[in-house]
Amino acid sequence: MHQISYFNILIYGAVISLVRNSLSCYFSGIGRTKVVMVATLGALVVNVVLDYVLIFGKFGLPAMGIEGAAIATLCGSAVAVVIFLMAYLSRYNRAVFAVGRSWRLDWGVMRKLVWFGLPAGVEMLLNFMAFSAMIMLFHSRGMVVGTASTIMFNWDLVTFIPLLGIEIAVTSLVGRYMGAGQPALAQRSAISAIFIGIGFTMVVFVFFVFFPNLLVELFRPNTPDATFDQSIPLAVGMIRLASLYVLSEAVMVALVGALRGAGDTHFTMILSVSAHWLFVPVLYVMFNLLDMSALMGWLALVIIFLLFCVALIWRFRSGKWKKIKVVA
Template identity: 50%
Template sequence: MSTTTTAELNTPGGFREMLAISTPMVVSHACETLLIFIDRLFLSRIGPEPMNAAMAGGLSSFMLMTFFVGLIGYTTALVAQYLGAGRKSQCTVVVTQAMLLVLPATLLVFACRPLVYSLFGLMDIPAVQREQQQLYFDILLYGTPLVLLRTSLSGFFSGIGRTRIVMISAMVAMVVNAVANYVLIFGHLGFPALGLRGAAYGTLFSSSCALLVLLTAYVRRTNRDEFTIGAGWLFHRTIMAKLLRYGSPAGVEMFLNLLAFTLIVLIFHSHGVVTATAVTIVFNWDLVSFVPLLGLQIGVVSLVGRYMGAGSPEVAERAAFSGLKMGWIYSSLVLLLFVTLPQQMVDIFAPSATNELFLAAAPLAVDMLRLAALYVLADATIVVFSGTLRGAGDTLWAMGLSVAMHWIMVPIVFVFLKVLNFSPIAVWLAFIVFFLISGGLFYLRFRHGHWKTLVVVKD
């Protein structure tokens, strides 16, 4: 390695710093992905129907939480900016404001439950799957406060760069979920076989354990002393206003995007059980490829926010390109897997007994998975540059572009699949093209440079 390259690695905002802060978050999100993946994998042993129900029901429950997950998740950028500005005592005040939002958020999420029931009815999903996905949805919804409190505390540790704590929390959740699901889904150690219901209960229990890890780390003495946590338990109008102002666009973006994505999944599911099974398998693997990139995005938000708070936009830009290199390395490995091993990846979801539905869906799933390799690099590009914009405070523009691209896709999928009767493969190709276009537009906004002029923590 040349001297120049070594210097670039060690420079503030360089690849090594990005790697150090992002790797635990990538591992953390990979664990969260495996948690969901294991749910689907265990349920696939029972049959495709419970697996499909878990996909639709799980997406729908998380969709109701996403506005508040995005809003509270802006804690990462705000904490990072206060840390960069040398105002450590304000970091825990940010966390307190996020926690104050959890109770009203939970009540609003519960109030919206009937709307999702109506959505299930409108999408003309087979009755057997609809009943199961509503059951799964209902149970997972009780985990709303757990998810939001975890988001608050994860945002603090991500913002101050101590992402290893978040990683440990996620690893605990993954292990606990795998054991709990094995016991509760299939009925081991004296427990009855609860099937889909057991998968939901296992998820809630694992989330509780992960929250306990974060809370323990947050209130330990060294953390209390360094960030004066005791003095941070108060309502702070100015910081709450910042969190609402800069976090709301991120929350709106997450909610509208996941709502659009959920509608797309439900439209595919309404096309028939073969298409539903194929799409569920493909999106299970898509989550494995995409969700770890959200860990990289948190690293980008944290570093960009820190250097913007310190008044160093040029270092923030260097951090963005370091994140892009890391994202492309990861996505290139995913691309290779999707191209070379699609059949083996689909066969992992084969039921224990021969199942005609799975046999009919497998060829379609293989073709869709191979085509998914076309957009994995675009995923990394979108994640990194949208994270850069959010870390700097350019959240409104990032929200507008992301939401527009997702909602343009909803009527296209519906018309192509339900009105024009195009094949699922043709609709999938249109889906991929829009992701490629979106990646290019995020890059253009980044290159425009407006985000470098923004100031978030001046007061």
Template identity: 40%
Template sequence: MFAFFNKLYKPGKFKKNGDVKDVLVVALPMLLSMSFDTFMTFIDRLFLSKLGPAEMNAALGAGAVQLALITFFTGAISYTTAMVAQRLGAKKHRDCAKVFMQAIYLSFICVPLLYLSIPLGHIIFGMENLPADQLQYQKTYFNILMFGGIINLVRNAAPCFFSGIGETKIVMQAAFVGMIINVVCNFFLIYGAGPIPAMGIAGAAYGTLIGNFVSTVILFAKFFSKSYHKRFNTRHSFAFSKPLTVELLKKGIPSGVEMFLNMAAFQLLILMFHALGPESATASSIMFNWDMVAYVPLIGLEVASTSLVGRYVGAKEGAAATRSTYSGLRIGWAYSALIGMLFIFLPGVLADIFRPDANAGASAISIFENARPMSLFMLRFAALYIFVEILLVIYAGALRGAGDTLWVMFASALMNWFVAGALYVTAYVFHLPAHYAWIAVVAVYSTAPLFFLYRWKSGKWRKHLLDAKA
């Protein structure tokens, strides 16, 4: 697989055309690296599902809250990709490494703030009216991930330099190694083997941190390697830069607020589904686990869109920025066609992967069997928005790359909170069954990406291109 990318990708060459091949060079490794990250999380929950629905549901609930609390910081820092890309396009190569180091400094500064938010997570869990066993599992998983927050913050910042310069193969390789380490650690830490005790859900959290740490070390080793130092002066990029930090905060904070509000809305969705009962909680957990498998790799396309549009804006090539966006759409729709067919024709196979083992107990098996029909319906119906969300992913990434982060923040936050509102009205005001609530969620979500399409078509993002020319 890596040999294929060696042929496809040649470092340092930049053609201003934005065709499918140019997008694939950046997007395909990022799509695969996000797939590896998704597979890590999926395996965590799959292993835990064999212990029982409580452990699987706890990992989903705790993971969502942890992401909601950390995404403000990771979202703000993620604008590093666009800043690096813009400077690469403007041929300011040494500034690329300097921008990245400012992002690392900000990651360390954010750690105390992250620790202060841990009690807030516990308050949220107390509002969910969870069974006692799930609540305890959820707190354990959450606490471990939060106290290992520095690993997660730096792990999210580390790929930004490479995605910004469009050399994403190393990100893919690091994610692949991290995935393998994570899966191996999870198996031994969750179930135990020999002298290693069975740690259950705590083992899943530790395995995640270990995998993320290894992939981060690989990226830093590459960043400081001789070849990258020669091109970007990486070993002499440690100086603090106030102008770069201010720009990163000014443009990145809207992205951080956006991601925080989006994840908070997603956590509210999970909370409301879980509050409808154990069957609804299990069905929605199965659905959201597979939705994650379908959606998260597309973030690789979003990162590629941000990187390419940012680079073309920096190079003052507006036409190429537009072409790269349309190329990303074609790639995304091809991917979504495959995922949609799986959701429509194989939902039973997808759901049964999470069936508890026989020794999980009669209660756990009964909950799964009662939840299974609802999970099949949710999976089939989710196929409707798979194609539409490509518009959201590509155009949101493109608008961020062009510097239009404030509009993306407001539009994305409003979309996700309208989705949460649709669930609340359907399930808690009209008291309709959970599958009707899921219909409302999908219906609202499917229409929202059209606003991102309209924003791009309006051409208002081009004012940032004019700023680049100035």
């Protein structure tokens, strides 16, 4: 019931999310990523403050619980949209990009947006579905496995989010350099991003290999929990296995960003969706037909992820992305 209440409120903000995402992509595309950062931080601050006020009923307001959390999220997104619009309609932006003349439907531009943008949207939708299916398969193995896999996936998400910033930057730079007819600079941008990402993932690697117990203990509940205690060895093993691919994550985000920035969105969609949906039947067979352990299932996912990274390297080195014309 809580999920339904939360969703029923968030659905009213679908248009807000659409506008926010569109403007975020616009500013990333023109290289003004600081605007994106300010808007995101503004949304975060408003969300956190209103979460405290609305969920727990502070300053004379009633305690709204999960409904308050949903309203706080909508308000945070609305603040981000306001910040984006202020920057979009600013005198500088109107002068440089002729914003006033852009309020018309251009079918040529629309066709390109659909052709190059639709694969990325479909990719995200299908990958989220596959990811949800993977989580459910792990949780089907019981509470202990479910707890361990939740801890692992949370740390995986936390370490991956900073790399998304690198991906966005590479997409922006490669798009601009390819549009300017400078594929060599586009390639250098991708290589530089790989080295930056490796610097970050080296820190993650150290924590995953040498301090997995510390990472797991951060999730320990306030009250004694036998299920959590039983899940510790499995969660530690999963985190250590994840160290096998954390360095390759830096390569992956840089190459995905480069390929998308160059307009190679159809290949990245096919490859990414295929890899994610390969996870699902592999896990199903390992868990339900071969009755293998959750640790072996996680190892299989790590191996598939590494193969996915190898395929990206092959595509990037082939140079086919340099021949795509996004802007004629």
